Amino acid sequence: MIKKIFLPLLLVTVLLLAACSKESSSEKETTIKYWSMWNKGEPQQVVLQKIIDDYEEANPSVKVDVQWMGRQVMSKVRNAALGGNAPDLTEQSGAEVEGTLFKNDLAEPLDELLTMKIPNEGTPFQDVFIDKMLSFYQQEDKTYFIPYEIISSGFHYNENAFKEYGIEPPKTWDEFIKVNEKLKSEGIAPLAQDGNIDFYNAYYFYWLVERLMGPGTLLEAAGDKTGETWKQPGYLEAAKKVQELVDNGYFADGYKGSQYPAAQTAWASGDAGMILNGSWLSSETAKYSSEDFVYKAFPFPEIEGGKGSYDQAELYLIGWVAPKGSNKEAVQDFLAFAMQKKYQEKIVSDTKNISTRKDLEAPAALEDFREIVVNASSYHKEYDGLQAEYPQWWKTVFLPLDDQLVFGEITAEEFIKELQKQTKDYWSKQ
Numbered sequence: 001m002i003k004k005i006f007l008p009l010l011l012v013t014v015l016l017l018a019a020c021s022k023e024s025s026s027e028k029e030t031t032i033k034y035w036s037m038w039n040k041g042e043p044q045q046v047v048l049q050k051i052i053d054d055y056e057e058a059n060p061s062v063k064v065d066v067q068w069m070g071r072q073v074m075s076k077v078r079n080a081a082l083g084g085n086a087p088d089l090t091e092q093s094g095a096e097v098e099g100t101l102f103k104n105d106l107a108e109p110l111d112e113l114l115t116m117k118i119p120n121e122g123t124p125f126q127d128v129f130i131d132k133m134l135s136f137y138q139q140e141d142k143t144y145f146i147p148y149e150i151i152s153s154g155f156h157y158n159e160n161a162f163k164e165y166g167i168e169p170p171k172t173w174d175e176f177i178k179v180n181e182k183l184k185s186e187g188i189a190p191l192a193q194d195g196n197i198d199f200y201n202a203y204y205f206y207w208l209v210e211r212l213m214g215p216g217t218l219l220e221a222a223g224d225k226t227g228e229t230w231k232q233p234g235y236l237e238a239a240k241k242v243q244e245l246v247d248n249g250y251f252a253d254g255y256k257g258s259q260y261p262a263a264q265t266a267w268a269s270g271d272a273g274m275i276l277n278g279s280w281l282s283s284e285t286a287k288y289s290s291e292d293f294v295y296k297a298f299p300f301p302e303i304e305g306g307k308g309s310y311d312q313a314e315l316y317l318i319g320w321v322a323p324k325g326s327n328k329e330a331v332q333d334f335l336a337f338a339m340q341k342k343y344q345e346k347i348v349s350d351t352k353n354i355s356t357r358k359d360l361e362a363p364a365a366l367e368d369f370r371e372i373v374v375n376a377s378s379y380h381k382e383y384d385g386l387q388a389e390y391p392q393w394w395k396t397v398f399l400p401l402d403d404q405l406v407f408g409e410i411t412a413e414e415f416i417k418e419l420q421k422q423t424k425d426y427w428s429k430q
Contacts, residue, residue: 030330033087034066037073037318043351044149050346051338058119058337062330074100077323081106086323089331094137094145094317095381099388101321102139108322109142113332118340125336130358130374136315146335147319149347150354152369153203153278153382154314159294161188161270169298171310173211173241176301180250183273189252191245192272193406194260198399199387201406203276204245206383207300208238210314214307215380222390222398227424230416239405239412241303246408256407261285268293276300278316282365283352295365299372313376317356397422 034052038045045068052064069076073090078100080086086106101107114126114134126134130150137145155169162169165186170176180190194200209218213234221229229235245251252272255263261284267275268285270293275281282295289295302310320338322331339357347355354362354370362370373379387394401422405415 028061029063030061030327031063031065032089032327032330032334034064034089035069035073035077035087036066036090037071037092038068039070040068044347044353047343047346047350048338051343054343055334055337059333062334064334077101078104078106081323081325084325086325088326089320089322089334091318091320093382093388094147094315094319095383095385095388097145097319097321098137099385099391101323102137102144106324107144108324108326108328108331109144110146110322110328110332110335111143112328113146113335114143116332116336119337120340125339128339128341128357128359130356132379133317133356136317136379145317145319145321146339147317147356148339148344149318149351150356150370150373151279151316151318151382152314152373153207153276153316154297154299154369154372155274155276156267156281156295156297157274158270158289159296160292161273162296169296170301171298173301173303177244177248179273180245180248184250189272190250190274191252191255192263192267192275193251193255194258194263195256195403195407196258197260198403199383200260200277202383202399202402204242204406205238205402206386207276208241208303209235210312210380210384211300211303211308212238212306215312215378215384218384218386219389221419222386222393222423224423225427227420227422227427230420230423235419236412236416239415242405243408243412246406251406279354279366279369282363286352286365297366297368297372309377311375311377313372313379314382315373315376315379316382319356393423393426397426 036045036048038048052066056062056064074092074096077086077090081101114124116125117123118125118128133147133150134143165182167179167182170179183190206218217234221235252263252266264275264277264281264285265288266272268288270290299310299313302308320335322328341357341359344355344357344360347353348360348363352363354366386398401415401418404410405412410418
């Protein structure tokens, strides 16, 4: 009788233990849902995939379910977050993250990550970054955005060509005009420009406003529903300086019809002296440049009496953010792993970009840009944050008008008058 009772009890116990073991095992399994801004095959995608593979190997109970969604990822994340179905992790430029997630309270703070140790290094996470990179997008002293790549913009040039013509990189607008004249006298088009890329055309007016009026002033004018802010004299002065470049014939012939990447390729081949563009340009043009081409860069010149200085830099950061409802513990563990030096070295060597880690140098072609950023007295966002804060205004009002200014189709006065009118009309319909 004892035997008959004992065997069923033993069997039940074994089954219960097995069930508990299975339940315990399943509880340990974690999935990090990651929506990336990169497309398959891009250098950053390849680097990130390596990090993911190594992380999963080191953490067998964790699966990183990554989807390579491209540059429009943030709008998809926002919609998913509003519906309560956001990924655990995503990435984009800081300005877009701020405009899409932060202002709608759709991101999780990651402050616990700051004091976590970098695996295999033992250094606190916050201590490996270049100064001010982590704090640039802080919200009320909380850290939501983890940058891993630095981009900026300025004038690119070939050091050997400048030496050949006896040109020193200009620091002021007057010096810049003299450089343009010198290049013209040598039979070289001073400025290359792919006119079909409207946001490349926008660099000139945006930078001139930054140097004349300081950060935040473009954003202020764009957001003024009356349009009256555009009447301030600094905006017209900036537009007149763009017109000065056009009227003096400094842009390469045919720039209005130039189809990307024709102009930047021609510049790299020696057909133009300078090009105002993002720091990514060197990697895009390297295969077209000659063996003696030495990539150098200088900041947008300062303007006498302007509020913006030569050492004020654009800070265009690419980084990670955890949308609302994310598994913060899992995300932070992954990010600590991802910021290891051996992986961030690949941001430099494989993607040809600048890492936010302070112990890594830039690729040779980007040494000047790293110096510009590291030694800056202050920073502003790319395009003053316009494209992220007011994306529809940016696309439908500003860019078309700016194209007309850059192509010499309207005067500076007409440009400002239309900005005032169309900004007011735009906001009246919102």
